[in-house]
Amino acid sequence: MNNIQIDNNKKILIIDTTTYMYRAFYALPSLTNNQGNPSGVIYGVINMLYKLLHKYNTYHIICVFDAPYKNFRHHLFKNYKKNRKSIPENLKKQIPHLQQIITFIGIPIFMIPFVEADDVIGTLSHKIAKQGYSVLISTNDKDMLQLITKKIKIIHTNNNNIIGISEVKKKYGISPIHIIDLLSLMGDSADNIPGVPKIGEKTALILLKHFQSLENIYNNIENIKHIPIHGANKIFNIIKTNKNIAFLSKKLATIKKDVLLNVNIKKNINLPFQKKELIRLFHYYNFDIWKKKIENNAWLPTKT
Structure with missing residues (x-):
């Protein structure tokens, strides 16, 4: 896809969601719902997304996940990411419902087989910025700093500091x-x-x-x-x-900026907010406060 068109002329937030998942997995206690199903990662990631939605008062968020496949870097260097442990089973179980909830909120998900999330983020940020839009990438990966331009900045996941060109040069x-x-x-x-x-x-x-x-x-x-x-x-x-x-x-x-993305972002940047489905899943996971917010139409930020 060569031309990405976005209806809104404000900022786009791109989330390195895999980073969010691991942060939630290790930072939060092992939460479960009433049926004993794990829910800590779901709660942690959705809570962080909720805060971003309201802090930046935007609906324009894209979540990027790593696909569970090897990519070209593994073929270049067999020891690439060799030190990484396998994804914990308790975390893996939560991913499908986490992705469902994200989609029901109206946030599009990008996860491309055999393509690393970094390269998806690099391509998305580059093409969106090329069209004149401001991009914020939420991540804590040092290698993402290479993507920073006048139009692209990083929100550090751990401290929420915004990093631009001058911050990189200063450090x-x-x-x-x-x-x-x-x-x-x-x-x-x-x-x-x-x-x-x-x-x-x-x-x-x-x-x-x-x-x-x-x-x-x-x-x-x-x-x-x-x-x-x-x-x-x-x-x-x-x-x-x-x-x-x-x-x-x-x-x-080197993060790639030329991944073939077979998705029309103009049509998918704002997915429908599925209130009934969210209420159902928040009830299932005993997220009662969020369930009430949705029932009272207070979960999404006010449009400006």
């Missing part, structure tokens, strides 16, 4: 796009991206402040010996002998 001293190069050098333990051995964040940032990108580092590799850094010759040798792993890491760290 790292580099532009958001070069977060890819940073991860290429230092690696990313969360996704098991190897990076260059013995090159940590501090050294990687010094190199990038001098050379800007991984490509420029290798195009000017002899100059590493002359930068004011302790052990410059040793760093030169490490960088020189690990070119392949550095560029493999860059491929792994």
Whole structure:
């Protein structure tokens, strides 16, 4: 899909819902309904979405889920995300009803087989912003910082801080796009991206402040010996002998912006709010406060 059209000219919130699920799973007690079915993840994620709906007074939210399939990164590097544990069974059981509730609220869900959620988010944010709309991505993944532009910002899931270009430059001293190069050098333990051995964040940032990108580092590799850094010759040798792993890491760290999305966002950005279905599921899960809010037409924010 090449052209994404959106009726409203305000902001679009894109939710890294997998991050929300794990946060709810580990942060909240093991809640169950009256029938003993787990409900903590459902409650936690919906509660966070409810707060976002009201804080930003918007209906324009998209939830993105990771599909349970390997993607191209696993084929590039067999150890990609190898350190990740299998999804806990207690969490897995809650996903179908969580997705039902999200859809009944009127929020579209994107989950594409064999495509990582990061790449779906990257494509959505890029294409929506290209049409002139403001995008907020709610996540706590460091690699998402590469997506930041004048039109795209990050809401950090843990503290709700909004991160834009200036915040990235202030913290790292580099532009958001070069977060890819940073991860290429230092690696990313969360996704098991190897990076260059013995090159940590501090050294990687010094190199990038001098050379800007991984490509420029290798195009000017002899100059590493002359930068004011302790052990410059040793760093030169490490960088020189690990070119392949550095560029493999860059491929792994780069979020795609060209995923084929076979969904017409104009038609699906605002799904119908299904009051009866929500009341039924909130009753089933003993979410009585939310059930009352829906019955009193007080669950959604007031349209402006």
